[in-house]
Amino acid sequence: MKSKILLALLATATLAAGAHAQVKVEDAIKWRQSAYATMGWSMGRIKANVDGTYNKDEVVKAANVIQAIANSGMGALYVPGSDKGKGWAETRVKPELFTDGPKVGKIAGDFNQAANELAKVAATGDAAAVKTAFGKLGGTCKACHDDYRKDNK
Amino acid sequence: MNSKKIRVWDLPTRLFHWLLALAVIGLVATGKIGGNLIDWHGRIGLLVVGLVVFRLVWGLVGSTYARFATFFPTPGRIVSYLRGEWRGIGHNPLGALSVFALLGVLTVQLLTGLIANDDIAFVGPLYDLVGRDLSNLATGWHKLSVNVLIALVVLHLAAIMFYAHVKKDNLVKPMVRGWKDVPAGEPARGGGLPAVIFALLIALAAVFLASGAWLPEPPPPPAAVETPSW
Numbered sequence: 001m002k003s004k005i006l007l008a009l010l011a012t013a014t015l016a017a018g019a020h021a022q023v024k025v026e027d028a029i030k031w032r033q034s035a036y037a038t039m040g041w042s043m044g045r046i047k048a049n050v051d052g053t054y055n056k057d058e059v060v061k062a063a064n065v066i067q068a069i070a071n072s073g074m075g076a077l078y079v080p081g082s083d084k085g086k087g088w089a090e091t092r093v094k095p096e097l098f099t100d101g102p103k104v105g106k107i108a109g110d111f112n113q114a115a116n117e118l119a120k121v122a123a124t125g126d127a128a129a130v131k132t133a134f135g136k137l138g139g140t141c142k143a144c145h146d147d148y149r150k151d152n153k
Numbered sequence: 154m155n156s157k158k159i160r161v162w163d164l165p166t167r168l169f170h171w172l173l174a175l176a177v178i179g180l181v182a183t184g185k186i187g188g189n190l191i192d193w194h195g196r197i198g199l200l201v202v203g204l205v206v207f208r209l210v211w212g213l214v215g216s217t218y219a220r221f222a223t224f225f226p227t228p229g230r231i232v233s234y235l236r237g238e239w240r241g242i243g244h245n246p247l248g249a250l251s252v253f254a255l256l257g258v259l260t261v262q263l264l265t266g267l268i269a270n271d272d273i274a275f276v277g278p279l280y281d282l283v284g285r286d287l288s289n290l291a292t293g294w295h296k297l298s299v300n301v302l303i304a305l306v307v308l309h310l311a312a313i314m315f316y317a318h319v320k321k322d323n324l325v326k327p328m329v330r331g332w333k334d335v336p337a338g339e340p341a342r343g344g345g346l347p348a349v350i351f352a353l354l355i356a357l358a359a360v361f362l363a364s365g366a367w368l369p370e371p372p373p374p375p376a377a378v379e380t381p382s383w
Contacts, residue, residue, distance in 0.1 A: 040272070047274040134274075135189030141273045142187035151293035 028077040029087030035069050035077075042066050043141075046118075046134055049127075056125040063115075063122035063130075066137070070115035075108065097148040104148065111140040159340040161243055161333045163216040165349055169208050170328055176201050177259075181303065191275045198266050199278070202363040205259050207356035214351060216344030218243030226250045242338040251309055258302045265295040267363055278365035 023031075042062035049059050083095045097104055114137040121129040162170075176197050183194040212221040224244040233239050234246040244252055268283045269292040270276040280288055316322045327333040361367065 040274075043274040131189065138191070138271075138273045139186070139188035142271065145272060151296050152289040 023077065023079050025079060025082045025085050026087060028079050028082045029085055029091045031087075032074065032077045032082075032091070033087045033089065035072070035074060039066050039069055043134075043138070046122075046130070050131045050134055054127045054130075056122075059122045059125075059130055060119075063119040067115045067119035070112050092150045092152075094148045094150055100148075104144075107140065107144050107147070110143065111137070114140045156334040156336055158332050158334055159242070159338055160216075160331055161218050161327050161341060162331050163219060163341055163344045164331065165207075165211060165344065165352070166215060166219045167328060167331060169204055169211065173201065173204050173208075176204065177302070177306065180262075181299070184299065187271065187273075191271055191273075195275065195278065198263065199360055199364055201259065202263050202267075203356040203360040205256060205263060206359035207352050208256065210352040210355050211344070211348075214344065214348040216341040217339070218341050219344060224249040224252070226253070240337075242333070242335055243341075248312070251305065251312070255302075255305050255309070258298060258305060261298050262295060262302060263363070265291040265298070267365075269295050278363060279368075281365070281368060 042065045045062040046059050049055055049062075078093075078098065080098070082091065083093055083098050085091055114133065118130070118133040118137050121133045179197045180194060180201065183190040183197065211219055217223055224241075224246070226246040226249040230239065230246040231250075239245055267277045267279040268288050270280055270285075270288045271292070276288070283291070313324050316324050
């Protein structure tokens with residue numbers, strides 16, 4: 001009995017430690033890339049609905065995904081040392097992202113806000129409002145791509 | 154000084170020039186702003202495909218001073234111009250260099266733009282032909298070479314100012330009105346309606362090709378495909 005309690009305590013302690021453990025650089029980059037790819041799927045999904053036949057359900061699902069990722073605290077994945085390295089592929093982040101604190105924070109905040117707004121209007125099913133919010137969100141994606149992501153050469 | 158009024162720039166050349174100027178402004182603006190305007194970037198880009206192809210054909214079948222053969226900047230012509238011995242009408246040899254450079258960079262922008270993607274939700278109309286890797290590469294070039302385009306436009310404008318203020322030669326008026334007062338020279342000939350129609354048809358065909366409208370239909374909409382409901 002005692003040993004069982006001890007084991008349980010140990011397991012809890014290990015889990016708790018795990019939650020605070022430093023994210024490995026390779027994992028961090030992989031998760032970042034996966035999150036962006038998933039948002040890419042969702043953006044494409046919304047665009048298909050905005051340009052073609054509008055399906056409220058589809059858009060709600062996609063907008064909720066983006067909102068969830070935007071509010072997941074992805075900043076935690078930009079661990080020191082992850083300005084270079086390979087996840088699923090070589091990261092294209094520019095080192096300035098790690099040093100331009102407030103500017104990056106502003107862009108991230110704009111992105112968050114735009115993602116929340118899109119999810120909100122998606123729930124109403126107003127296609128025109130979704131289109132506007134979608135464009136705004138795309139603009140915040142671009143703001144970061146322009147300044148903090150290397151182009152392919 | 155004796156001078157006479159002659160026709161220099163035919164109407165198609167002028168229309169091309171001013172439409173292109175507006176389109177390039179629109180393209181740079183929509184490309185830099187992004188968001189939903191990226192759709193317009195794509196549409197205006199297709200228009201420019203038509204304009205540039207029209208101009209390339211017009212350089213062969215247009216009227217005298219619109220023809221590439223008339224103003225092609227050979228080394229001999231450039232040297233003679235720099236010595237102050239050039240007495241031609243239309244694009245002078247340095248201006249001709251600028252014309253070909255602009256058309257060249259625009260062509261690079263068009264070819265890369267047609268297969269580019271913005272990594273958000275927009276892809277060029279011919280993206281499906283090349284796949285992601287080449288598209289990413291083309292997108293990188295597209296963003297890099299737009300700077301060359303902007304630099305050439307600035308140089309173009311600076312040259313016009315230089316001619317207006319230093320050489321007292323207004324280049325803008327002839328590009329608007331088509332005629333110019335010159336001491337001597339022959340008016341532009343050729344480039345009649347059949348030539349216009351010929352160039353327009355080729356330009357339209359180019360726009361059609363660039364639009365990807367001929368590509369096979371995308372797979373049927375999701376509703377028709379059996380996928381799990383979760």
